[in-house]
Amino acid sequence: MDIxxxxxxxxxxxxxxxxxxxxxxxxxxxxxxxxxxxxxxALPRGLFLVGYLDGVPVASGGWRVPDGSKTGLSAGDVELKRMYVAESVRGRGYARAMLAELERTALAAGGRRVVLETGTEQPEAIALYRSSGYGEIAAFGLYSDTPESRYYGKALVHH
Structure with a gap:
């Protein structure tokens, strides 16, 4: 996949x-x-990525620096949004590749922690995040009172 x-x-x-x-x-x-x-x-406060297979867009994801005064998140946090892999190409590792590139670019831009919100109806997303080192964090944002919402975070570290 070309990201x-x-x-x-x-x-x-x-x-x-x-x-x-x-x-x-x-x-x-x-x-x-x-x-x-x-x-x-858009840099420096965000980035959006699209993954292509033979020129066809099949995966996406982005990160943004959230407004801490509105979300209660910390300086250095970046929020993942719109992680997606087209149904026809799921199960091939493209979400994991997209997640790794989002983490790499967020770290390069000065991010210290990735945070995200997903939900109970997306068990494959929860499994991806957990297996990628994400742990549960406090709720934030629009859906913080929604029982189906789940919140995860991961510290970014230089290797």
Whole structure:
């Protein structure tokens, strides 16, 4: 998989974001309504990545520096958003590759901890994060009072 930095509002990113929103509708009955703006996913405060197979966009993910005053998160935290792998290519390690690249780029940009919110209807995501060294953290953001929501974090370290 060829992973490239793209703008959050790039057509390939928009296509995958629409697909992940439909995945949320299938699993939870509604889209993720967390406020997200394209500018949040531009360096130095964020980044958005799309993974391609033979030129076709099949995976996405981004990170942004959250507003700590609104979320209660700490300086140095970066939040993962819109992690997604197209259904037709799941089970091939692309999510793990995307996660590793998101962590690498967040660390390079000065991030100290990756945080994210997922949910009980995404057991494969929970398994990916747990097997990648993420541990449960305190709830934050729009869905912090939602029983199905789960929150994970991982310290980023230089190797």
């Amino acid at each position: 490239r930095v793209v703008a959050f509002d790039h057509p390939d990113a928009a296509k995958l974001t629409a697909e992940v929103q439909q995945e949320y509708v299938r699993r939870y009955g509604t889209e993720d309504e967390t406020p997200v703006e394209a500018a949040e996913f």
